[in-house]
Amino acid sequence: MTRRIWLEIGPLQEGQYTGLSQVTAGLAATLLGDTTRAVGFFLGRAAIPPEIVATVLTRGEGEFLSFWLARHTPRAPATSLNETSIALFPNVKTCRRGFAIETQIVHDLSTLLTPQFHLPETVRFHAAAMADDVATNDLTFCVSEATRQDVLRYLCPPDPARIITVHPGPGQPGALAPPMVPVEPFVLVLGTIEPRKNIAVILEFLAAQTQLLAGLRFVFLGRHGWGEAPATLLARHGLNEAAEAGRILFPGYVSAAARDALLARARLMIYPSLFEGFGLPVLEALAFGTPVLTTRSSSLPEVGGEAVTYFDPFTPEDFGRGLAEALQDRHATAETARAARRTWAARFSWPKTWQKITAAIDNLPEAGR
């Protein structure tokens, strides 16, 4: 019997693709390119035609999906009696028992293990669903070995062999990469503005070392998620003046093309997160050959390996040490160093991810369990 893999594309409804929606977009693009397998896409309990998914990916935002859904009544997925339907949920399971085989990608147990970094309603929604999702999965794909170990230790699934580490690939490159023109040196801080991302450690340092801003701009790229807003953070650290002078910038969310341009040209990308399931920004920076300063939290050493500089976020002065080390390395931006980073990043790719996912699915018995 034919096996059809159905990718749930709920995250593609988002207006701005970051994190989970980026991962879903990467997977969707890979599925669309795989002509050897029967694949499908679904949203809720509705099948979405591949050409619609392709259009959504080209546009890079989810509004079109809502627009299309409002004007069509799509068929239900997994209705063919001649196929074994396999669901691949790229995040939480939006439905259970709707497919013969259910697989899921688990990104992290952050809402369970670090609830202090999340809104209470987010914790309630995710932490409660987590164990039930994994318990009802035929396969669970973890985006890092760190997450896999968390799943094994805290969720105690009945069959550890069905919990598999599958690293994701980098985000989809922006379609309109601008030409490389000289720009003033800047440091990029990439990620949603929220407590877990820990950008306060950078602002605290800049507040004490304002002279650094004379030679470097700091660009905090990402939408405001929750917690203190950029204006509040700047005021709390006494950095309003630097922001008004354009030395510290919070441009919010930008297009994939603009993000890529900034990633490619940054003197350094800083990712000071306190807990991660994977850490896509680190991989994306490395894919451009850009130097990275990050922490050794959870999954980040898996992503950064020896290609990045680390600091300890629990020792305040260590950020200054790490920053100096990263900035003072005269060879850091040399082409050979950039190439080495790109080589490291190349070990992560969506085709490799897809290959590992499909191999695991192929090894499942027909009945699923």
Added chain:
Amino acid sequence: MTGAKAPGGLPALFISTAVSGDIARNLGVAHYSYNFAAARFRTLLAQDFPALRDLVMPEYYATRAAMPAPPAGEWLHLIFRSTGEIRLLKPAWNIACFAWEFPVLKTETLPGEAPTANQAGMLNSCDEVWVASQFARNVLQSHGVAQVHVVPAPISRPKVPGRAACLRLLAGLPVTQLRVNPAWPDALAEAEARAGETTLDAALRQFSARAVLFLAILNPEDARKNLDALIRGFHCHRQEYPDSLLLLKLIRGGDGITLAEVAGGILRTALGPGTALADPGILICNAFLSEPEMTALYGAAPFYLCTSIAEGQNLPLLEAMICEAVAVSTTGTAMDDYLSADCAIPIASTARPNDDPRLAGLVAGRNFTVARASATDVAHALNRARQLSVPARERLAHAGREQVARLYGPAAVRARITDRLCGLGIAPST
């Protein structure tokens, strides 16, 4: 445990305590004051493990290399948190230092609950569990937690000045005499409490020089403490022994307890609606006390009164006993390990199905039986305490001190830890 040993054979030791300020605010409200226990272990083990490190977020470290300057050899991680907040240090041997005083434990996660709600599951995610009492060990083992060892928090005997010196040190301690009136609105209750505020010295001078001081230290919002029976029992006892005085020291983590809270809500809640009770011999103290002042408190009172229905270890009671205060106390749960008529004055209690919705044991999802002392039980025990001759009281005080030192003294606890390290294949401290 396997792998390379640290120089000297000792593992590196890591300790994680409360996750956030919320824990500190709730100290004592939950079933155990983990931070207090952690502080005691830290002090005890600092000599043996000079490289001891405190961890804020053990979940941060997925591998040994994630730790700055990672120590060589085995890693031990002591976790002083409630089960829902247990976070593993993955490269280490994780030990949950858990206190539990109820006969039931939550062993499953219902649909819609977070996995952290499963107490037994979270304990089993650790490599082993240290509990403070035989009672807790039996409960955990009967609920499917296999690797359980009794390693209680250590109790050291401080240098206690003589009783007169202690009272001099505490002379200026602000206290207020118990007065509760159901007709008083909160503001008036607070004003009355402020008007009645005095010093310990001044309060004691209202009584004869032969007055006998009983001490009780508790969090009044902790439902296990049975505060209603404690106060009413003491009030009843004072009808026969008017020169008995109770110093009720109220504690709570974080910001402490204000007099307004004591007068306006805490006592009324504890004593029940409609209560009218005034007793100048029941002195309430909500002030913050330094460590020497706390020691003086133990040294000033010949008796310590405890009416708890369940305890994980009961550090204040043990501290009082090692300072030679005679325990007038309920028994049961952890207290069965160290209290008997040979070293204390037990308070009788009656086992009944629990009817208090505030007890932490209810997280297990089913009810249980608790042994609760009535006010009459408390009064009878207090009367027996006052009927003791001086030599008999001194014998009990001495026996209590010896009992605590034998079971919980630093040497005794260190020996238990050494046993565990040997059990793990790690060379013990020399």
